Amino acid sequence: MTTEVSEMDSPALMKVSNLVKHYGDVRAVDGVSFAVPKSEVFTLLGPNGAGKTTTLEILEGIREADAGEIEIFGERVRRVDRAVKERIGVLLQEGNFEPYLRVREVLSLFASFFRSARSPAEMLKAVALEEKANALVKTLSGGQKQRLAIGVALINDPELVFLDEPTTGLDPQARRNIWSIVSGLTASGKTIILTTHYMDEAETLSQTVCIMDHGKVIAEGTPRELTSRLGQDTIVEFVAPAEAGLPAALGDRVRVARGEGGLVSVTTGDLVSTLAGLLDWSRSSGHALAEMTVRQPNLEDVFLSLTGRRLRA
């Protein structure tokens, strides 16, 4: 690794500038830049294939960038080396453990890789796996395996933690358990870089959200800042077999979008007029406004407004 002391004096724990990564002709990461403030949860949000994981893998030392600069812990690095790895913790999106190892043995194994590490007993408690300490990995549920993976990522008491899609494929209870652990890390002052394609996860956990699409950063800010870009709009959603004639019935000041399962989404700045128009349209078209909800915009709506596509499409 070649390192040089940064001339910049920044409160950010990590800075990324113009990061580029190609896979053949595909530009998977296309000039990505961002800064990760210390002691915050910084989330890369985007659909599958947006370049989040590739970006993260470059920062974790798994891949090498074709171009761009990385500054971490105040030093500019070309490649993440052993010294940096001593100070980071990584939860990979794809990664398994030896199925015939016991939970405690896994933690002991990974603890041995670092100069300084927390005790396995301490980590078992931190990720609520004390009762499974002597269980073989192959007997754990998906949520338990993910908690073990988080325990492994935190075994060296890292300053910076990478969590790549930590709740993908987990049931709601397991997701909430992971969220609870992540919230605890934030409270203890850890800096976390999180990737997710779950809007609610990003909103719940993040201080800063960086929205990516097609390898580029298309928006960055706090969840509130991002949603406020949509102004004072309100969103009315309902399920209907068709939305023909709806834009005409509601006027020019609304945006109408159709999602999966017949979900119709109407974004409006004048909720009262829009609701009246919707009732008229329902009566005249004969379509019921099934499962109608009225809510404020969220990050999914931000993504939709920026790309014209839904996050989980």
Add this chain to the structure above:
Amino acid sequence: MRDIVAVARTQLATALRERITLFWFVLFPLFVLALFGFIFADIGERADLSFRVTVVNLDRGAARGNFGSDVLATLAGLATAAPGGEAPLLELRVPGEGADVRAFTDAELQALRVGRRDAVVVIPDGFSEALVAAVGSGSAAAAIEVHTSGGRTSSEMALRVIEQVLAGVDREILVQLGQFDAGRAVIVDQAEVGASDRTLAYIDFLVPGVVLMGFFVAGLFSVPGTILFGRENRVLRRYWVTPLSVPRFLAGFGLGHVALCALQFAGLWLLGRFAFGSQVDFFRPLALVYLALSAATFLAIGFLVAAVARTANAGMAIANIINMPLMFLGGLFFPTGTMPPVLRAIMLANPVSYLADGLRASVGVSVAAYSTAASLGVPCAWIVGCAVVASLRMKWDVGR
């Protein structure tokens, strides 16, 4: 060092808990030893081995014939390849014309002592006269000295072959002398060189071979299998984001593997000793060196396969391809002295040949065909070469 020991413990624990690995590591070699032990227990009785025998004929004959020359001619006949292409039973050495017979005999006995001959037969001066006298008077039979190397299976086998040959010669001589009774005129006067009170059997030749085979199979198949399946299942990927380096991972993995080989060896040694009565003494310094070197060599070859193969299936295919020439041209189960030149050339590059030869010689069950330097040096060269390539090419993840 903590990381290396932890990886070794992981390797050991997972292998012992996983039934398939346990089978291939421990049960399969025991099965092979039991199978070969039962099937080939009488291999020494068959002419599929070749023995290096020296014959010194000091007999000057008698009026009724030179029977020493007859014995020599009969043994020489066994040193000629059969018309069917079968290998000769004996590799015969005799003193050259005008040679100092006493010096030659001393040199051959020394060669026998260090394991370069399997037997030295000395037909004494006055053998024919003693034979005629024995037949005429019915007194004690004439003796032929057969020197063997105590404690070596090949020497024991050579003695049995010579005894059978002399029994046939005995009958012919009796017929020549007009005697048709069933008595013996020629007896073997056996003397051991480097004598031992142990009686060795084919199992003693077999046990070191099966030990090496166990190390070989574990190294060539289990090592790349574990690494490549770990890579495909994204287990190794997790190590990648830690400070653990590839060489340290390989060192830890290797340490665990050697520990498993030690367990495997213990099982084979116990089975050989208590089920088949093997008397092989592995607990000699040089033998222990060869055992450690064998485990390390096959481990390194396994690392090489894991490093060059892109997938687990490819790794197993590569292992299968190199398995045949390495194992079957390495003399693990049968002596290779009678192989065609092309195969012998492969043997010269085959670390298994040197390890099998060195280990067997070091435990005293066969003759060393290669020098100790070669038997230690060639496998070491393989270890260094494989380890360097593996360290440079080993990948934590698929397609990286």
